[in-house]
Amino acid sequence: MLHVMTRRLAPILVAAAFVAAAPAAIAQPPADAQTQADSSPMPTLAPLVEKITPAVVNIAVESKAPAEENPFMRDPFFRKFFNLPNMPQARPQMAAGSGVIVDAQQGYVITNHHVVANADEITVTLKDRRKFKAKLVGSDSGTDVALLKIDADHLSALSFGNSDSLRVGDYVVAIGNPFALGQTVTSGIVSAVGRSGLNIEGYEDFIQTDASINPGNSGGALVNLKGDLVGMNTAIIGPNGGNVGIGFAVPSNMVHAVMEQLIRYGKVQRGRLGILVQDLTPDVAQAMKVGSDEGAIVSQVEPGSPAEKAGIRAGDVIVELDGTPVHSASDLRNRVGLMRVGQDVELKLVRDGERKTIRAQVGKTEAPEAIAGGEGAGEGQAVPQLDGAMFRNIEPGMPEHGHAEGVAVVQSAHGSPAWRHGLREGDVVTAVNREKVKSIDELKAALAKAKGGVVTMNLLRDGAMIFLVIQ
Numbered sequence: 001m002l003h004v005m006t007r008r009l010a011p012i013l014v015a016a017a018f019v020a021a022a023p024a025a026i027a028q029p030p031a032d033a034q035t036q037a038d039s040s041p042m043p044t045l046a047p048l049v050e051k052i053t054p055a056v057v058n059i060a061v062e063s064k065a066p067a068e069e070n071p072f073m074r075d076p077f078f079r080k081f082f083n084l085p086n087m088p089q090a091r092p093q094m095a096a097g098s099g100v101i102v103d104a105q106q107g108y109v110i111t112n113h114h115v116v117a118n119a120d121e122i123t124v125t126l127k128d129r130r131k132f133k134a135k136l137v138g139s140d141s142g143t144d145v146a147l148l149k150i151d152a153d154h155l156s157a158l159s160f161g162n163s164d165s166l167r168v169g170d171y172v173v174a175i176g177n178p179f180a181l182g183q184t185v186t187s188g189i190v191s192a193v194g195r196s197g198l199n200i201e202g203y204e205d206f207i208q209t210d211a212s213i214n215p216g217n218s219g220g221a222l223v224n225l226k227g228d229l230v231g232m233n234t235a236i237i238g239p240n241g242g243n244v245g246i247g248f249a250v251p252s253n254m255v256h257a258v259m260e261q262l263i264r265y266g267k268v269q270r271g272r273l274g275i276l277v278q279d280l281t282p283d284v285a286q287a288m289k290v291g292s293d294e295g296a297i298v299s300q301v302e303p304g305s306p307a308e309k310a311g312i313r314a315g316d317v318i319v320e321l322d323g324t325p326v327h328s329a330s331d332l333r334n335r336v337g338l339m340r341v342g343q344d345v346e347l348k349l350v351r352d353g354e355r356k357t358i359r360a361q362v363g364k365t366e367a368p369e370a371i372a373g374g375e376g377a378g379e380g381q382a383v384p385q386l387d388g389a390m391f392r393n394i395e396p397g398m399p400e401h402g403h404a405e406g407v408a409v410v411q412s413a414h415g416s417p418a419w420r421h422g423l424r425e426g427d428v429v430t431a432v433n434r435e436k437v438k439s440i441d442e443l444k445a446a447l448a449k450a451k452g453g454v455v456t457m458n459l460l461r462d463g464a465m466i467f468l469v470i471q
Contacts, residue, residue, distance in 0.1 A: 097176075098219040109134065115219045122136065140262065145259070177216045188211030209247050274305020290319065387417045394407070432457055
């Protein structure tokens with residue numbers, strides 16, 4: 001008891017001694033000096049915040065979550081015997097995120113793909129509390145960028161800054177809607193640039209910041225002290241999804257490039273050269289007489305690809321793309337992936353110690369394919385239960401590349417037969433009827449063997465294996 005009282009009394013005694021000594025130890029400032037101190041401006045970000053926050057919006061997304069289905073529910077006799085409905089009722093599901101107005105005249109709002117994925121209804125709320133239904137112009141899962149459009153007057157927009165000019169140590173401000181609390185402002189510095197290999201998205205070139213970013217900040221603005229948009233907040237690393245000072249934002253240059261394609265085409269036409277590349281290490285650079293520690297080594301050239309037609313060979317080290325240095329394999333892949341199909345590019349590379357300049361034309365990546373039936377499906381390959389799903393071979397640049405072997409499900413339309421049978425966007429089909437599949441051609445062949453009977457699928461979803469029965 002005495003110990004407790006001592007701990008409580010000690011601060012009081014110290015404070016009393018300080019107060020008693022204060023008149024003798026601390027001289028009062030002159031009246032004119034006090035007035036001058038009161039009138040001097042205090043360091044503040046308030047003017048900047050007042051300028052940029054009207055362009056940051058809250059986004060509410062409503063979607064229908066599929067009800068859990070008992071396997072017996074798929075049996076028509078079972079449903080009829082127990083007088084059960086044909087399909088379980090979907091439950092409404094709400095989610096919240098953030099967005100940024102980037103074109104006040106057209107009403108364009110950028111946000112994350114994962115914020116609006118599978119949305120049935122999107123509502124945008126401005127800082128002045130006006131609410132508008134938003135139209136989804138387009139979305140790209142590879143970069144996690146989506147573009148919305150609202151019909152509204154008197155909007156404020158942020159200008160795109162040059163994210164390539166960001167340096168580690170630059171001050172930045174993050175604005176968003178964490179935990180659906182409402183607009184919130186945090187500040188920090190740029191902790192790193194060009195972060196990749198996080199397996200968050202397919203095309204990774206993240207800005208890392210210690211400005212507090214929490215769930216709900218996704219799609220919000222990362223701005224510099226000039227008020228320019230330099231990034232879009234997209235992900236955090238921390239226990240239980242909480243902030244620990246490590247947040248990531250998609251660079252504004254990448255967002256702008258994706259946005260332009262979404263406006264023009266409604267989707268991203270991913271460019272490709274048809275090469276596999278790996279990072280250049282200092283040891284390899286010295287052995288290959290590159291003269292630089294940065295670049296991308298071509299490890300494989302696909303037959304018939306734009307790269308092969310341009311004369312690129314395995315073993316070449318690409319050091320520049322259109323006059324800009326290539327820092328790494330991911331840097332090259334990201335930049336080519338966001339180029340328009342048909343665009344001419346200039347590559348500077350080192351081959352056998354000599355520098356060469358090669359021009360190539362950006363090709364088109366393989367388009368997703370529906371295999372439920374129709375033209376080109378082939379006799380016996382039509383599977384009506386897979387209608388509404390789109391499949392794609394796993395290629396470099398996709399989130400699944402290097403982590404799974406199979407066929408990626410890039411779309412499963414809400415309410416479609418594929419959706420009702422449990423297929424979801426992001427799934428990877430690894431086997432059909434216990435037969436491994438590594439390409440769309442192998443998937444088609446395995447489905448053809450089923451001949452319209454029961455189809456079982458092994459799926460990889462969020463790192464877990466799932467067994468699906470389709471009949």
